[in-house]
Amino acid sequence: xxxxxxxxxxxxxxxxxxxxEAMSESEPLRSFAAAANPLLAKATMCSTCIIxxxxxxxxxxxxxxxxxxxxLAVMLAGCLEKAVELCxxxxxxxxxxxxxxxxxxxxxxxxxxxFRKFQRPVSNPTTPGGLxxxxxxxxxxxxxxxxIPEDAFAPWTDESAGAYFLARLISIAAVLTLVGLFxxxxxxxxxxxxxxxxxxxxxxxxxxxxxxxxQGFDSASPKVKDNxxxxxxxxxxxxxxxxxxxxxxxxxxxxxxxxxxxxFMLYAFMWLLSPVRSGEHIxxxxxxxxxxxxFCNALFAVCVWCLLTFIRCDLVIVISILCFFLGFIPEVGxxxxxxxxxxxxxxxxxxxxxxRATNALTAVVGMLAIKFVVxxxxxxxxxxxxxVLAGQVDEHSKSxxxxxxxxxxxxxxxxxxxxxxxxxxxxxxxxxxxxxxxxETTKEAVRAxxxxxxxxxxxxxxxxxxxxxxxxxxxxxxxxxx
Numbered sequence: 461x462x463x464x465x466x467x468x469x470x471x472x473x474x475x476x477x478x479x480x481e482a483m484s485e486s487e488p489l490r491s492f493a494a495a496a497n498p499l500l501a502k503a504t505m506c507s508t509c510i511i512x513x514x515x516x517x518x519x520x521x522x523x524x525x526x527x528x529x530x531x532l533a534v535m536l537a538g539c540l541e542k543a544v545e546l547c548x549x550x551x552x553x554x555x556x557x558x559x560x561x562x563x564x565x566x567x568x569x570x571x572x573x574x575f576r577k578f579q580r581p582v583s584n585p586t587t588p589g590g591l592x593x594x595x596x597x598x599x600x601x602x603x604x605x606x607x608i609p610e611d612a613f614a615p616w617t618d619e620s621a622g623a624y625f626l627a628r629l630i631s632i633a634a635v636l637t638l639v640g641l642f643x644x645x646x647x648x649x650x651x652x653x654x655x656x657x658x659x660x661x662x663x664x665x666x667x668x669x670x671x672x673x674x675q676g677f678d679s680a681s682p683k684v685k686d687n688x689x690x691x692x693x694x695x696x697x698x699x700x701x702x703x704x705x706x707x708x709x710x711x712x713x714x715x716x717x718x719x720x721x722x723x724f725m726l727y728a729f730m731w732l733l734s735p736v737r738s739g740e741h742i743x744x745x746x747x748x749x750x751x752x753x754x755f756c757n758a759l760f761a762v763c764v765w766c767l768l769t770f771i772r773c774d775l776v777i778v779i780s781i782l783c784f785f786l787g788f789i790p791e792v793g794x795x796x797x798x799x800x801x802x803x804x805x806x807x808x809x810x811x812x813x814x815x816r817a818t819n820a821l822t823a824v825v826g827m828l829a830i831k832f833v834v835x836x837x838x839x840x841x842x843x844x845x846x847x848v849l850a851g852q853v854d855e856h857s858k859s860x861x862x863x864x865x866x867x868x869x870x871x872x873x874x875x876x877x878x879x880x881x882x883x884x885x886x887x888x889x890x891x892x893x894x895x896x897x898x899x900e901t902t903k904e905a906v907r908a909x910x911x912x913x914x915x916x917x918x919x920x921x922x923x924x925x926x927x928x929x930x931x932x933x934x935x936x937x938x939x940x941x942x
Contacts, residue, residue: 520877528881529720533727535885538746540635544732545621547631552624622734632732646781653778665809665816672813745891748846750788756839757787760794763830771819774804787835789883790871791864794831798824840864866890 520527622628673688761784768776779801786793786800805820870890874882 517877524878525720528878529724530727531885532881533724533731534742535746535750535888536724536728537731538743539750540639540728540732541743542747543635544628544631547634548621548624548627551627551630552620555624555627628733632729636729650778650781653775657774661809662804662807665807668809668813669807742892745895746888749888749891752839752842752846753788756834756842757784759838760784760787760830760834763834764797764827767823767826767830768801771805771822773801773819773823774808775801779804789880790887791835791868792871792875792883794827794835798827798831 670689761780764783765776765780768779773779779797782800783794783797786797789796801823802820805823806816808816808819811819867887867890870886871883874886874889876882878885
């Protein structure tokens, strides 16, 4: 090698460089690169969900008084939409028939048409003047077919809701009036039952219990007995002061409560007046949940009524109605309803002390048994069989039942944010969140199937393939490989 060749820079070998580069891309590196992208996407999605959840909680706490009427109005609109549509359907059909009667009087002359159709003979075309004096059966049938408008028997669709403003307005007014009359009747029944209660019986029962407690301390010193007596008297006064304080707080917040009620009614009226499509999933979730929950709560209230009637408790109707409404608070309302009849059973002076304790124990054990049978048995069975509440996206997908721990967590968290209102809407909001997550997962599966099969496929076939891929345990690995 001469000196000039020593001083020249080495010429790179392109083939060798490519082979080295190919060797550097080994199988572990490829698998790591394939697994890094889904992991990064999941971490990003998890961080986004946490930040969004935190921001949503802060917004709900900050603007709770403004958002509560809107959310409750959406719930009411979802529950009453079908009733309003049914009333509107009847009004539209009745209006079409009345307009038909005014136009061609087809509903005024049915007997005459039947008589003319069956009593008068069909003319013979060969008879001179026969067609001038008689009407054929084909002409009668044609006249009957054209006299009734086509929309009178047209099938009802989602687009038909709100087509006629006057019919929609009358339907909303009728449904809201019926709901208001029902609530007024229930309130009147509750007030009448409370007014018929003899409060002196329960005052006497409290005094008897107080004397019984003091009698148990006969062997104690007089100082201890006097101290215990003062504590019992202060307890009675404290309970009375708590009732007065709560009443004053309610009266002080009457203005804010009245404003929220007005906004709630306005929101509900506007939601119903401008109808949303009843097929939208949020209203379907709300309607399905409250329908199933009302059925289970009615069953729970009837069983409680039978139990309390058996042990001869006062205000049975009032307690049953309270149990019905408290049952809408998942997992918590049923336990709250256990404490409702206890004061009436313990303070009933018409019964002996031993009988009061027996009745109270019977009520607690019986209501617990009813709660577990209805809530944890029948209600879980009914709710689990509903694909809507499980967040099912379409008829091909499958979703598992929501775990009771998640339901209890949602109830407690919503109760800390919005109180009773949050507990009421916790399960529908949880079902809506599950629907959104399942929808995103299904979209991801559809994109994966479209990437695997670049040729154009039918949409139903893509949906079925995406659903099977989403439900399989190896979907995440297949998506990462894609």
